[in-house]
Structure formats: C-alpha cells, structure tokens
Amino acid sequence: MAQETPAGDLRLANLTKTFGAFTAVDDLSLTIGQGTFFALLGASGCGKTTTLRMIAGLEEPTSGQVLLGDRDIARLRPYKRPVNTVFQSYALFPHLDIFENVAFGLRRRGIRSVDQQVRQMLSLVQLDGYERRRPTQLSGGQQQRVALARALINHPQVLLLDEPLGALDLKLRRQMQIELKRIQTEVGITFVHVTHDQEEAMTMADTVAVMNAGRIEQLGAPADIYEFPATAFVANFLGQSNLIAGDVFGSNGSDTMVTAHGARFSVPSARARTDRGPVYLGIRPEKLQLAGAAVQVPAGSQHLDGTITDASYVGVSTQYLLRTGWGTELSIFVANSGAQQRFAVGERAVAYWDPRHAFLLSRRADENDRTTPVLDEPVGASS
Amino acid sequence: MSAFAHVPTGSGQSASPPPAARPGRYRFLPYLLLLPGAAWLFLFFAVPLLQLAAASLYDPEGSLSTGYTLTWAFGNYPAALQQYWPQFSRSFLYAGIALVLALLMGYPLAYAIAQKAGRWKNLLLVCVVAPMFTSFLVRTLAWKTILSDNGWLVGLLRDVHLLGPDGRLLATPVAVVLGLTYNFLPFLVLPLYASLERLDYRLLEASSDLYASPLKTFRRVTLPLSMPGLIAGTLLFFIPATGDYINAELLGTPNQYMIGNVIDSAFLVRLDYPQGAALSFLLMSAILAVVFVYLRRAGTEEVL
Ligand SMILES: Nc1ncnc2c1ncn2[C@@H]1O[C@H](COP(=O)(O)OP(=O)(O)O)[C@@H](O)[C@H]1O
Ligand SMILES: [Mg+2]
Numbered sequence: 001m002a003q004e005t006p007a008g009d010l011r012l013a014n015l016t017k018t019f020g021a022f023t024a025v026d027d028l029s030l031t032i033g034q035g036t037f038f039a040l041l042g043a044s045g046c047g048k049t050t051t052l053r054m055i056a057g058l059e060e061p062t063s064g065q066v067l068l069g070d071r072d073i074a075r076l077r078p079y080k081r082p083v084n085t086v087f088q089s090y091a092l093f094p095h096l097d098i099f100e101n102v103a104f105g106l107r108r109r110g111i112r113s114v115d116q117q118v119r120q121m122l123s124l125v126q127l128d129g130y131e132r133r134r135p136t137q138l139s140g141g142q143q144q145r146v147a148l149a150r151a152l153i154n155h156p157q158v159l160l161l162d163e164p165l166g167a168l169d170l171k172l173r174r175q176m177q178i179e180l181k182r183i184q185t186e187v188g189i190t191f192v193h194v195t196h197d198q199e200e201a202m203t204m205a206d207t208v209a210v211m212n213a214g215r216i217e218q219l220g221a222p223a224d225i226y227e228f229p230a231t232a233f234v235a236n237f238l239g240q241s242n243l244i245a246g247d248v249f250g251s252n253g254s255d256t257m258v259t260a261h262g263a264r265f266s267v268p269s270a271r272a273r274t275d276r277g278p279v280y281l282g283i284r285p286e287k288l289q290l291a292g293a294a295v296q297v298p299a300g301s302q303h304l305d306g307t308i309t310d311a312s313y314v315g316v317s318t319q320y321l322l323r324t325g326w327g328t329e330l331s332i333f334v335a336n337s338g339a340q341q342r343f344a345v346g347e348r349a350v351a352y353w354d355p356r357h358a359f360l361l362s363r364r365a366d367e368n369d370r371t372t373p374v375l376d377e378p379v380g381a382s383s
Numbered sequence: 384m385s386a387f388a389h390v391p392t393g394s395g396q397s398a399s400p401p402p403a404a405r406p407g408r409y410r411f412l413p414y415l416l417l418l419p420g421a422a423w424l425f426l427f428f429a430v431p432l433l434q435l436a437a438a439s440l441y442d443p444e445g446s447l448s449t450g451y452t453l454t455w456a457f458g459n460y461p462a463a464l465q466q467y468w469p470q471f472s473r474s475f476l477y478a479g480i481a482l483v484l485a486l487l488m489g490y491p492l493a494y495a496i497a498q499k500a501g502r503w504k505n506l507l508l509v510c511v512v513a514p515m516f517t518s519f520l521v522r523t524l525a526w527k528t529i530l531s532d533n534g535w536l537v538g539l540l541r542d543v544h545l546l547g548p549d550g551r552l553l554a555t556p557v558a559v560v561l562g563l564t565y566n567f568l569p570f571l572v573l574p575l576y577a578s579l580e581r582l583d584y585r586l587l588e589a590s591s592d593l594y595a596s597p598l599k600t601f602r603r604v605t606l607p608l609s610m611p612g613l614i615a616g617t618l619l620f621f622i623p624a625t626g627d628y629i630n631a632e633l634l635g636t637p638n639q640y641m642i643g644n645v646i647d648s649a650f651l652v653r654l655d656y657p658q659g660a661a662l663s664f665l666l667m668s669a670i671l672a673v674v675f676v677y678l679r680r681a682g683t684e685e686v687l
Binding site for chain 2: 056057058077078079083084085087089091092093094095104105108109150151154
C-alpha cells in the first residue's frame with residue numbers, strides 16, 4: 001500500500017520537459033498547498049497535461065523535482081506514488097463493471113474487503129445502483145463520475161484532474177463543477193485541476209495558475225488575478241481587457257502618468273506592473289461606463305470620446321463597441337439595471353472609468369492596442 | 384404488391400402505402416445475397432460431409448474394387464479408435480505443446496508489433512506473413528534441412544552438449560513439434576496482433592496510476608482485453624495443427640505419426656474408406672469438443 005506519510009504541500013521545482021528540441025514545460029516552479037483546490041489554466045497545447053503526467057509519473061521530467069512534503073517523487077514509478085489521476089479520456093476499463101473499475105486501485109494494493117468502500121464512493125458521486133453496469137452503458141457525465149470515484153477511493157495525497165469536464169455539455173459541466181468543489185471540500189484532498197476554461201478555473205479553484213507556452217504567467221487567487229493581471233496574455237486569457245498602448249512619462253509619487261494616443265492618463269502606482277517605458281493601460285470592459293458628454297463624467301474619473309459602432313443586447317448586459325479618435329474599438333459592458341442610458345449605433349459617447357480600476361502592464365515597444373478578445377484561441381506552443 | 388401503392392384512391396385509409404412498399408420489395412434481398420455463398424457451402428461442404436458420414440458407416444468388409452455398401456456399421460468407430468488411439472492422443476499432445484511454444488513466442492511478438500514497433504509495424508507484419516508466400520511443403524522441407532544431422536543447428540547443440548555426440552533432431556518428436564509451431568505461428572500472431580493493436584495504451588497508464596505493477600497490469604488489463612484475439616488465434620492454430628500430417632511425414636518417422644497421417648494413408652494407401660471416414664469424424668468431433676469446452680471456459684469466466 002502507498003505509504004500514508006504525513007502529507008504535505010506539492011512542490012514543483014524547476015520542472016522541465018522537452019520533446020526533442022521542443023520545450024513543453026519550461027522550468028516550472030510552484031507550490032500547491034495541502035488540501036487546496038488548485039487550477040492550472042491555459043490554452044490547449046501549453047503543457048498542462050505534460051505537467052500533470054510528470055506529477056503522476058507517466059512522463060519522466062527532463063530535469064527538476066516533484067516534491068511531496070519533503071520527498072522527491074519525480075523518479076518513482078507511477079504505481080508507487082500516492083497520487084491518482086482522473087484522465088481526460090476517463091480511461092475506464094471496458095472489460096470491468098463499474099464496481100470493479102472503482103475497486104481496481106484497492107484490489108491492486110491487496111485490500112480484500114472493498115465492498116463497503118466502493119459503495120460509499122459510488123454514493124458520494126451519486127451512482128448508487130450502477131455497480132454491475134459496464135462503462136459503455138453510462139453517459140459521459142456518469143463515466144466522468146466513475147473516473148472520479150475510481151481515483152478518489154484510494155485517498156491519494158494529490159488528485160490530478162485533466163480537463164475532466166471537457167467532454168460534457170455546458171449545463172452538465174456547470175453542475176459537475178459545483179459537485180467537484182463539494183467533493184473536494186468534503187474529502188480535503190489536494191486537487192490539481194487542469195482546464196482551458198477560465199470560468200471553470202475561477203469558480204472552482206482557491207488558487208489559479210495561468211500557463212502559457214510551458215511557463216506560469218501568473219499565480220494567485222482568482223479575484224486577484226482577474227482584478228490585477230500581470231501580463232497582457234493573462235489580461236485577455238482570463239476574461240477580456242481593453243489594452244491601450246502608451247508610454248510612462250512620469251510619476252507623482254502615488255500615481256504613474258501615461259500618455260497614449262496623445263492623451264494623458266494616470267494609474268495608481270500600486271496598480272502598475274512597471275514604472276517606465278512602453279506600457280499597456282488596461283481596463284476591463286465592465287469597469288468602463290458610458291456618458292453622453294464629457295460634462296456628465298464624474299470628477300476623478302478619466303475618459304475617452306468616441307462613436308458607438310456596435311451595441312449587442314445580451315440580456316444581463318449590453319455590450320458596446322466604442323471607436324476612439326485613433327480608430328481602436330473599446331469594449332464596454334453596461335449592466336442592464338434599468339438605470340443606465342441606452343446608446344444607439346452611430347451616437348457620440350464618452351467612456352469613463354475610475355483610475356483605481358485601471359492597471360498598467362509592460363509592453364513590447366512594437367505592440368499596438370489589444371482590445372479584441374483572444375479567448376479560446378490556441379495560444380502557446382505554436383507561438 | 385407495390386402496384387397497389389400507386390393506385391390513386393380517394394379514400395383516406397390508403398394515405399400511407401408508398402413507404403410501406405419498400406420493405407416488401409426488398410424483403411428477400413438479404414437472402415438473395417446469401418445465395419451464392421450458401422450454394423457453395425452446400426455443394427462443397429455439406430454434401431461431401433454427408434458423403435463422408437455415409438462412408439464412415441459402410442461395410443468394413445467392402446473395398447474399392449468390390450464396391451461399398453452402407454450397412455450402418457457403427458462399429459467402424461470403436462474399431463478405428465482402438466487401433467489408432469496412440470496417433471490420436473499424439474496429435475493432441477503435439478498440437479498442445481506446439482500451441483504453448485507458439486504462445487510463448489507469439490504473444491510477446493504480437494504485443495511488440497502492436498504497441499512498441501512504431502514505424503516498423505508494417506514491415507514486421509510483412510515478416511510474419513512472408514513465409515506464407517512459399518508453399519507449406521517447401522517451408523517444411525526447409526526445416527528438414529535446418530534440423531538435419533549435419534546441419535549447423537545440430538552441430539551447435541552437440542558442441543554445447545545439449546545433444547549427445549550422436550543425438551539428432553530430425554525424426555524425433557522435437558522436430559515435429561518445432562515444425563508445427565513454426566508453420567502455424569502466423570495464425571496465432573495475426574488475430575492476437577489485431578486485438579493488441581486496438582488496446583488503448585491510456586488504459587495501461589490508468590492501471591499503472593492505480594497501483595498496478597507492470598505484471599499486474601498485464602494480468603488485469605492487457606490479457607483480458609486481448610482475450611478475443613487470443614481465443615481466435617489459439618483456435619486458428621490448434622485446429623489445423625491437430626489435423627496436420629505434413630510435419631510428421633517430413634520431419635518425423637512413423638513413430639511420430641499423427642492422426643492426419645493415418646487418415647491420409649487410409650484414404651490414399653490402404654484405400655480403407657470406411658476407416659478413413661470414421662477417423663475423420665472422430666477427429667472432427669474431438670476438436671469440436673475441445674473448442675466447445677475452451678470457449679465455454681474462456682467466454683463465461685470473469686477472465687482469470
Ligand atoms: N509525447 C510527446 N511527444 C512530442 N510532443 C509532445 C508529446 N506530448 C506532448 N507534446 C507536445 O507538448 C505540448 C504540450 O502538450 P500538452 O501538455 O498535452 O498540452 P495541454 O495539455 O496544455 O493541451 C504540445 O505542443 C504537444 O504537441
Ligand atoms: Mg491536455
């Protein structure tokens with residue numbers, strides 16, 4: 001039986017994996033606290049699965065360590081690690097029924113009386129009564145839950161989930177997200193959940209790591225990352241941002257001053273990732289407000305004029321596009337609370353924001369405004 | 384029948400016929416397609432089989448020159464069995480040993496080709512099948528050369544003292560079993576390959592993730608999932624190997640003769656048709672019995 005050593009944090013130290021000349025995971029270092037729900041978020045091909053496989057032992061790291069507590073498990077065979085995986089494809093054994101699938105890990109460790117544990121586990125994932133079915137006789141969502149039960153029953157120190165909800169339809173996915181979170185809280189095992197769905201990562205995880213091209217771009221609580229992204233990639237991968245190209249031209253102590261397209265703006269220095277050179281001035285679409293004229297803008301706000309080029313009514317909000325004087329279109333989400341003025345396409349309008357909601361990111365000198373969402377586009381490996 | 388469908392009528396009840404006409408028109412199509420095959424099977428399998436059954440019950444006193452009469456001589460069976468049970472049991476023994484040897488070689492081979500060969504896969508498959516391009520007879524004759532007393536193999540075995548100074552391979556049971564193993568190996572390997580090729584390596588990873596060592600993974604995942612190919616391959620190997628007579632004829636002596644040799648000589652040398660037919664039926668039923676028991680066990684058991 002895998003040793004029940006006092007569990008500990010899972011630490012990846014300078015973990016690297018190369019396939020030939022291609023670096024899939026690049027010098028990755030991070031610590032995942034014991035009992036936390038950790039999400040690894042990134043576009044497809046950025047190295048998430050490879051990272052998980054190295055933790056599980058299915059892939060040998062080119063270099064670096066995988067530490068569980070104080071123990072380096074990076075070179076242990078997979079069947080010797082107190083780690084279990086819920087595979088992307090579920091990988092249920094087609095020749096065994098549900099009961100035997102779930103009991104597999106216990107039996108291989110020589111545990112004789114598995115009956116009660118298997119039944120408990122099946123009822124945890126709400127599959128009582130399915131013991132004698134075959135995997136092919138279950139729906140995708142049910143198979144997913146069998147895969148979860150089959151891994152959880154072993155009480156691993158770390159449970160790895162590789163896009164476990166990827167194959168499910170949207171409604172079932174939301175339901176399973178809540179379910180997974182409930183189960184994690186109940187069993188208290190460290191969950192490392194890989195996903196390319198930013199909403200999934202944010203709703204479930206205590207800590208989110210945004211991955212890009214084999215590296216961690218940013219790591220933190222979902223709200224912290226969302227409110228103050230560290231890079232342009234994160235700003236647009238996690239939600240959507242209006243990034244306006246500008247340059248820092250000074251600081252007055254508490255604020256950093258920026259010029260962009262001939263206009264001057266300021267951002268609190270605490271919300272600036274850099275204090276010199278080319279920058280992006282970032283504002284989330286929902287942090288922007290619309291007014292008919294500059295005189296209506298409240299004091300302390302900063303603003304931009306433009307023409308409304310699109311207004312999409314999506315129920316909870318209306319999403320506007322505002323073309324600025326230099327031709328960039330800003331996204332603006334206005335909540336349909338009933339209190340807001342409506343704007344029509346072609347109307348002049350002023351977008352304004354509280355500078356405390358803006359943020360500054362460093363920018364390569366040759367990069368221009370980035371306001372169109374890059375959501376769900378495969379970034380990473382290929383670039 | 385379909386003609387009715389096209390008759391325009393004013394009454395409401397005939398509104399549905401057109402679609403219903405199709406099954407009528409095509410109902411016999413599947414049977415029609417079966418016809419050539421069925422006719423073939425009837426003419427060249429069922430009829431000769433019946434003829435053989437009749438021959439096995441001919442009066443044993445008859446001969447080709449005096450003619451045979453059907454006297455329902457069921458005594459032919461026990462008589463044949465009594466006379467040739469050594470050859471009979473030898474057939475099953477040799478085929479059984481050859482099967483075990485072939486499994487020991489064939490399973491790893493099929494596994495390697497299916498899961499590990501990568502881009503060499505097709506080349507290796509061709510290598511497995513290539514011997515079939517020459518005739519069975521030629522292949523067996525080649526083995527005669529390989530196993531001959533002054534061949535390199537015997538020489539080598541004598542040098543390392545695995546064989547005595549005048550020990551030999553040819554004309555021994557070893558030669559016959561080796562010949563059987565070699566000649567029927569592809570029949571075992573190909574179905575096994577087909578099964579193992581479909582084996583999802585991710586299941587093996589899952590097993591390894593769930594505390595199964597490579598050995599346990601083999602026993603609990605690989606082996607059960609390759610069962611269909613294993614069963615098919617075993618049967619395709621065992622059935623012709625049991626009935627074979629070429630290997631015993633060319634690589635052995637009358638002391639290694641199998642039941643195939645006896646049937647061969649009954650029909651072609653001794654011209655004892657009733658005995659030859661009776662032995663054929665005995666062999667067929669014995670094989671069917673073995674296959675039946677085997678399939679029952681392999682099929683119903685919650686594999687191993
Ligand atoms: N065995 C392998 N051989 C070569 N390249 C691989 C292998 N496994 C993964 N890769 C490459 O590594 C990159 C990361 O893959 P992966 O970790 O599966 O990404 P993700 O799970 O984030 O979609 C991809 O570009 C993929 O093509
Ligand atoms: Mg993946």
